[in-house]
Amino acid sequence: MLLEVKNLVKEFGGVVANADISLEVEEGRIMGLIGPNGAGKTTLFNCIAGYYRPTRGKVFFNGEEITGWPAHRVAKIGIARTFQGMKTLPNLTVEENVMVGAFCQTSDRQVARRIANEIMELLNLRDEASALPTELPIAIQKRIELGRALATKPKLLMLDEIAAGLNPIETKEIIQTLKRIKEEKGLTLFLTEHIMEFIMSISEVITVMAAGRKIAEGPPELVAKEEKVIEAYLGERYAKGRSD
Amino acid sequence: MRQLLIDIFSFEDRPRYERIGFLIFIIIVIIFPWIVKSAYGRAVMIKFLLFALFGLGWNLIGGYGGQVDLGQAKNVGFGAYATGLMMLWWGVPFWITVPVGMIIAAAESFGVAYPMFRLKGHYFAIATLCVALVWKELFVFWDWTGGARGVEIPIRSTPDFIYMQFGSPIHYHYFIFFLFITQLLFMNWFRKSKLGYECQAVRDNEDVAASLGINVYRTKVIAYTITGGLGAVGGSFMTVYYLYIDPDFVMPLDLSILIAMTVMVGGAGSMWGPIIGSALLIPLDMYLGAWLGAKKRLGIDFMIYAVIMMVIAAREPKGIWGIIERVRKKRVG
Amino acid sequence: MELTVQLIIYGTLMGLVFALIALGLSLIFGVMNIVNFAHGEFLMVGMYIAYLLSTFLHFDPIISLPLAALAGYLLGIMSYHFLIHHILRGPMVAQLFGTFGLMLFLRYLAMYIFTPDVRSIRTGILVGKVLTLGWVSLDLSKVISAGVCLISFGLVYWMIYRTKLGRALRATSLDSEAAQYMGIDTKKMNALAWGIGGATVALAGSLLAHFYYITPTVGMLFTLIAFAIVALGGFGSITGAFLAGIIIGLIMVLSGHLVSELKFTFIYIVYFLVVIFRPRGFFGW
Numbered sequence: 040m041l042l043e044v045k046n047l048v049k050e051f052g053g054v055v056a057n058a059d060i061s062l063e064v065e066e067g068r069i070m071g072l073i074g075p076n077g078a079g080k081t082t083l084f085n086c087i088a089g090y091y092r093p094t095r096g097k098v099f100f101n102g103e104e105i106t107g108w109p110a111h112r113v114a115k116i117g118i119a120r121t122f123q124g125m126k127t128l129p130n131l132t133v134e135e136n137v138m139v140g141a142f143c144q145t146s147d148r149q150v151a152r153r154i155a156n157e158i159m160e161l162l163n164l165r166d167e168a169s170a171l172p173t174e175l176p177i178a179i180q181k182r183i184e185l186g187r188a189l190a191t192k193p194k195l196l197m198l199d200e201i202a203a204g205l206n207p208i209e210t211k212e213i214i215q216t217l218k219r220i221k222e223e224k225g226l227t228l229f230l231t232e233h234i235m236e237f238i239m240s241i242s243e244v245i246t247v248m249a250a251g252r253k254i255a256e257g258p259p260e261l262v263a264k265e266e267k268v269i270e271a272y273l274g275e276r277y278a279k280g281r282s283d
Numbered sequence: 284m285r286q287l288l289i290d291i292f293s294f295e296d297r298p299r300y301e302r303i304g305f306l307i308f309i310i311i312v313i314i315f316p317w318i319v320k321s322a323y324g325r326a327v328m329i330k331f332l333l334f335a336l337f338g339l340g341w342n343l344i345g346g347y348g349g350q351v352d353l354g355q356a357k358n359v360g361f362g363a364y365a366t367g368l369m370m371l372w373w374g375v376p377f378w379i380t381v382p383v384g385m386i387i388a389a390a391e392s393f394g395v396a397y398p399m400f401r402l403k404g405h406y407f408a409i410a411t412l413c414v415a416l417v418w419k420e421l422f423v424f425w426d427w428t429g430g431a432r433g434v435e436i437p438i439r440s441t442p443d444f445i446y447m448q449f450g451s452p453i454h455y456h457y458f459i460f461f462l463f464i465t466q467l468l469f470m471n472w473f474r475k476s477k478l479g480y481e482c483q484a485v486r487d488n489e490d491v492a493a494s495l496g497i498n499v500y501r502t503k504v505i506a507y508t509i510t511g512g513l514g515a516v517g518g519s520f521m522t523v524y525y526l527y528i529d530p531d532f533v534m535p536l537d538l539s540i541l542i543a544m545t546v547m548v549g550g551a552g553s554m555w556g557p558i559i560g561s562a563l564l565i566p567l568d569m570y571l572g573a574w575l576g577a578k579k580r581l582g583i584d585f586m587i588y589a590v591i592m593m594v595i596a597a598r599e600p601k602g603i604w605g606i607i608e609r610v611r612k613k614r615v616g
Numbered sequence: 617m618e619l620t621v622q623l624i625i626y627g628t629l630m631g632l633v634f635a636l637i638a639l640g641l642s643l644i645f646g647v648m649n650i651v652n653f654a655h656g657e658f659l660m661v662g663m664y665i666a667y668l669l670s671t672f673l674h675f676d677p678i679i680s681l682p683l684a685a686l687a688g689y690l691l692g693i694m695s696y697h698f699l700i701h702h703i704l705r706g707p708m709v710a711q712l713f714g715t716f717g718l719m720l721f722l723r724y725l726a727m728y729i730f731t732p733d734v735r736s737i738r739t740g741i742l743v744g745k746v747l748t749l750g751w752v753s754l755d756l757s758k759v760i761s762a763g764v765c766l767i768s769f770g771l772v773y774w775m776i777y778r779t780k781l782g783r784a785l786r787a788t789s790l791d792s793e794a795a796q797y798m799g800i801d802t803k804k805m806n807a808l809a810w811g812i813g814g815a816t817v818a819l820a821g822s823l824l825a826h827f828y829y830i831t832p833t834v835g836m837l838f839t840l841i842a843f844a845i846v847a848l849g850g851f852g853s854i855t856g857a858f859l860a861g862i863i864i865g866l867i868m869v870l871s872g873h874l875v876s877e878l879k880f881t882f883i884y885i886v887y888f889l890v891v892i893f894r895p896r897g898f899f900g901w
Contacts, residue, residue, distance in 0.1 A: 090490065110493035120494050128487040130552065131480075139484045142477045143496035149286065151477070191495055351712055398892040404708045405651035406891055409843050413884035416840070420881045536836060540720070547713055582728030582832075585720055592717030597702040600710040 040099075041066040041195055041227050042087070042118075047096035049079075049086050056082040058251045060096070064195070064229050069221065071242030071259070072231040075272055078248040080231040081123065084199055088120045089113040100195070114143065119193035121184045123200045127172035134159065134168040136183050140190030158186045161220060178209040182216065189220060196221075198230040202237040210234065214241050239263065247271065291472045301555070308558070312460060316453045323573070325452040329524070331565040332459040333517055338546045338557025339466045340513030345543060346551035347479060348506040349486025350400075351408045354415030355514050355542045360422065360534030361388040362515025366522040367434040370446065377447040377523055384515040392511025396504040415539055422530040433529025436522060447523045455524055462516055469513075470554065482506050486552070548591055550604025559603050564588055622752050623869050629754070629762035631865020636765035636820045637838055638845035638857040639772060640692075640813030646789040646852035647809040648704060653715040654695070656839030657722035658688050658814045662821025663830045664726060670740050670825075677740060681764065681822050688818020692810035700810065701803065719835065726832035735830040743826060761823035768819060772812060773854055785809065789852065817842075837880060841868075844887035847895075 042064040049057040056079045064070045072080050085091040087098050089110035097106045105113055114120075119140075128136050134155055141154035159165050162182045172180050181201055188196060201217075202210050214237065221228055232238040238245070239259045247255040247262060249271035255262050262268055294302050315328055337355065344352050365384030369375040399410050423431050442449040449455060473479045481502045484492035489499050522528050541564075549560025568584045599605045641655045662684040669680035695718060703714035737743060745756035776782035787795040788805040796802050821838075828834075845864050849856025864883060872879030 088494065090493070109498075110490070111496050111498045114494055114496040122490065122494070126488055126491050128484055128491065130487055131483060135480065139480050139492075139497075140495050142480055146477045148290065148475055148477070187495065349709070351709060398888075401895065402891055405712060406847075406895070408712060409651075409840070410888055410891060413840065413888050417881050417884050417888075420878060424875075424877050540716075544713075544716075544720075547709075551709075582724035582726075585724035586728065589717045589719075589721035589724065592713055592720065593699055596706070596710045596714035596717060597699065600707055 040064070041101060042229065043097075043099040044083075044087065045097045045099070047083070047086055047098065048094045049082055049091060050094045055251050057086065057093075060248070060253050062246050062253065062256065064227060066194075066227050067225070069217075069228040069230070069241055069243045071238040071245045072229065072248065073233075073235075073238055073245060074248035076233075077250070078271075079251040080248055081199055083248070084120065084197055084231060087113075088118060088197060114191055114193075117192070117194040118197060119188035119191050119195070120197040121188055121199055121201055123203065125177065125180055127180050127183050127187075129171065129173050131171075132169050133164055133172060133175070133183055136172060137164075137186045137190050140187040143191040154190055155186075158189050161189075161223065162186045162216065177204050178212070181205070181213060185216070185220070189224065193226065195227045195229060198228065198232075200232055201230065202232055202234050207236075210237050217241065287472075290475055291468050294471065296475070297554075305555070316456050322452065323569075325456060327566055327569045329452065329455055329459055330569065331561050332456075332463045333520060333524075334542070334545055334561040334565050335558050336459065336463045336466055336517045336520075337514065337542045338549070338561055339463070339470050340510050340517070341542050342470065342546050342551060342557050343473065343482075343513065344506045344510040345546055346553065346556060347474060347482045347486065348503065348510075349482075349552075350503060350507070351404075351543065352411045352507070352510065353408050353536075353539050353543055354411035354413075355510070356534045356536065356538040357415040357418040358388040358392065358511045358514030359518035359521070359538060360418065360530065361391065361511075362518025363522045363528045363533040364422070364428060364434065364518075365515070366519040367436060367528050368428065370436060370522070371434055376445040377519070378445075381516060381519045384519050385512040388515035388518075389508050389512035393504065393508040396507045400500055400503045400507070412536070412539070415534070416536065419530050419534040419536075422534060429529070431529060431531075433527060433532070434522075436526040438526065448526075459520055459524075462520060466513060466516065467554075474554065478502070478505065483552075544588060544592060546602075548588070548595055548602050550602030550607075552601070553604045556602055556604045563591075563603070618751050622754075623873055624866065625752060625754065626758070627866035627869035628862055629758050629865070630869060631862030632762040632765045632769070633758075633820055633823060633861075634841060634845055634865050635858045635861025636769050637817050638842045638849070638861050639769060639854065640815075640817045641842045642846045642849070642852060642854060642857045643772075643776075643785075644809050644813045645846065647785060648789075648792070648806050650700065650704065650711055651715070652813070653712070653839060654719035654722060654835075655813070655817060655842050656835030656837065657719050657726075658691060658835075659817045659821035659824070659838045660726060660830075660832065660835040661691060661722065662688055662818030663825040663828075663834065664730065665818070666822035666825040667735055667737055667830050670737050674739070677822075677826070681819060684822035685815045685819040688821075689811045689815035691818070692812070692814025693807050695814070696807045696810040701806070704806075719839070723832055723835055730832060732832060736828075737826050737830075740826070755827060757823075757826040761820075761826065764823055765820060768816060769858060772816060776854065781808075840887070841880075841883055844883050844890070847887055847890045 040063050044060055044062050047057055047060045048055070060083060072083070074080055082091065086093045089108050089112065092107045097104060099105065100116060100118060105116070128139065131139065137155040137158055138151045141151035144154065145151055159168060162185060164179070164182055164186060167175060167179060172183050202213060205213060217228065218241070220226065230238065230242070242259055245257065245259050245262045246253060247268050254267045254271060255265045294305065316325060319325060319328070337359070341352065341355050344350050362384035365387055366377065366380040369380045369383065370377070395414055399407065402410050422428050439446060439448045442454070447458060481492065481497045484495065484497055485499050485502050493499055518533055521533055545560035545564050546557045548564065549558065550556030567587065571584045595602055637659060641652060644650065644652050665684040665687050666680045669675040669683060699714055699718055703711050743757060747754050747756045747759050776785060784795070784800045785805055785808065787798065787800055788802055792802050841864065845857060845860045848863065849860030864886065867886060868879050868883055871882040
């Protein structure tokens with residue numbers, strides 16, 4: 040088991056953002072995390088990746104406990120993450136953006152450059168190497184963020200709404216890209232997303248959250264039919280009508 | 284080793300026109316004392332190089348690091364007093380006092396950085412102000428540093444390279460130029476180094492930086508510490524050039540402000556920003572003063588800087604260099 | 617013993633003046649989350665106005681004080697419209713050196729007009745008189761200043777918490793977007809905050825002019841004092857500014873008594889310690 044979350048609770052003052060969440064991500068799998076807005080998905084991500092300290096509960100990576108570790112430490116042991124929205128470093132070129140990730144592995148500029156170039160090659164970014172990210176279309180910026188995360192040589196890649204803002208064609212492309220890099224780099228993927236077609240088509244296992252709790256888990260086709268899941272998204276009436 | 288030398292001296296990653304421009308600039312500075320013979324002109328050039336030197340160092344924390352530090356004058360003071368007092372009391376040669384000053388400034392910066400980087404943005408800036416003011420007032424209060432009377436370096440009858448006292452300004456010109464080039468080459472190495480990239484990532488987005496394995500806090504502390512050490516070098520120069528230092532001269536708030544301002548106006552975060560900023564503001568200050576006459580001078584120069592600053596704040600936070608880059612992009616694209 | 621009481625009273629009086637000085641800074645920060653580096657410069661303007669009106673026109677403080685406040689108000693509004701409004705949406709660095717530029721501009725404008733010579737008000741009903749209560753003797757100017765500051769503080773407090781306009785201001789400071797949906801003109805609120813900030817601090821300056829040195833460079837000192845107070849009391853908290861003002865006033869007077877050259881140094885140290893160990897201050901957000 041690559042990633043284990045055990046009974047995680049995150050409270051902010053009086054608000055319980057994550058209540059007793061437990062899940063496991065097997066190495067080599069693609070795990071999707073879905074849920075309506077406000078379900079606590081990003082909070083969970085932040086707790087795992089070291090941006091928030093869980094109020095209670097534990098997180099294990101590769102058997103080692105990483106609960107409460109600061110973000111940079113989590114990154115160094117092999118968990119990379121991307122962020123919601125466009126978070127490319129605006130004042131560095133594409134190549135330099137990826138190099139910053141590469142420096143996680145080395146102190147040598149030439150080595151970092153080589154790693155960055157290899158990753159850019161993998162993601163079809165070579166042509167844009169010396170451009171500034173803010174001048175490029177969103178779909179390319181997403182790849183830059185992916186490349187940057189990949190350059191840190193992660194075992195687990197956590198993606199927070201990577202498909203947001205992409206049109207259907209771009210969404211299909213990014214699915215292909217993710218599958219490809221997963222194979223080539225031997226990654227495990229843990230994604231959270233709103234867009235159903237995206238996450239249903241790429242995930243092997245899906246966990247559903249609503250109002251801070253985990254309400255379902257399983258293969259996509261089965262989860263989609265669960266009454267609780269439909270209720271969470273569409274309300275009680277639909278749930279009663281639709282479940283088989 | 285070879286790679287290190289390349290990293291220090293190479294500007295290959297910059298566009299051609301920049302490299303040519305820089306080369307022209309260097310040539311002008313080198314031949315300057317042979318073209319301009321007036322004492323005033325030479326003094327302006329030396330002051331320009333001194334502030335470019337200050338700016339280069341400040342640019343590390345302020346430009347590449349993205350943390351606005353309004354207390355650099357304290358580091359200048361540490362360097363100036365280290366040199367001044369060691370020379371005065373024990374006759375220590377100049378080039379030994381320089382690393383001592385740098386170490387003192389770096390050590391103090393390191394100590395103060397740990398608590399101070401709990402703060403961000405404006406609060407951090409004010410804290411740096413407070414720290415610098417506290418030090419300045421201490422230096423005035425203490426007797427052993429000479430207090431408000433300051434430290435006077437005795438004039439030597441024969442010029443030498445041990446105490447860096449010379450008869451003609453030409454020597455000082457090349458002296459400060461040497462210091463300037465050294466720091467410039469250091470910054471050239473820095474901006475391409477792992478630390479340089481880490482600083483910039485931290486500046487642009489701390490969360491992203493952390494996600495890439497960067498220890499944000501530690502990076503800021505290191506950047507601030509190095510800047511401290513660099514600032515001391517200019518201070519040491521001031522001691523042997525002006526031959527007199529006191530807290531109001533080497534450590535005042537106005538100096539911190541001027542240093543930060545020249546870099547911000549010129550373009551913080553770029554190699555050339557500090558040079559451009561100083562090239563604009565220092566001669567402006569010195570010639571405007573002469574042109575307007577000593578009486579009217581007081582205040583108008585800074586008023587002009589202030590207006591420039593406000594306009595830049597509202598229009599182009601990246602400073603003059605930012606404007607140049609924008610124009611260049613329009614031409615190309 | 618008597619000396620201690622005298623010092624405490626004196627510290628409290630100064631504290632009341634400081635509280636008014638800090639009020640404007642706290643208000644501006646609360647409403648639009650920007651830190652005004654030029655705050656002390658507005659105080660300096662108030663000082664010079666009081667100086668000019670007293671010395672050359674022989675105006676009574678009854679007249680020169682409100683005029684200084686008015687000047688501060690206008691200066692605040694103008695600063696907002698010409699500069700601040702344009703940098704509000706920019707990056708923090710731009711905001712920082714925007715108000716910084718304003719500070720420099722005012723400071724050196726004053727230096728140009730008035731030269732760095734130190735001035736003081738030497739005539740007028742507030743100068744040179746001493747109030748004696750029992751064995752305690754206090755400068756009348758300081759007592760009156762403290763009183764005026766207390767009243768002004770009260771007036772602003774009343775306005776903010778008991779009037780409709782004040783409610784609009786508070787709404788803007790809590791959530792400017794939501795306030796806009798309610799029909800509150802954010803731009804007007806921002807300008808008003810700057811106006812009140814300018815007016816109160818200029819008023820404090822005009823009072824200070826009766827017993828403190830007037831120079832073009834005095835601004836930064838009071839900006840830092842205001843910062844220390846607002847940090848201690850909590851950014852955005854009016855009550856905090858009041859209590860912290862008194863505390864800082866006491867600290868200044870008592871430490872000044874121990875080591876007079878370092879009396880302001882202690883205040884800087886307090887600021888530093890507060891923001892490190894208790895960044896929220898005592899009442900702020």
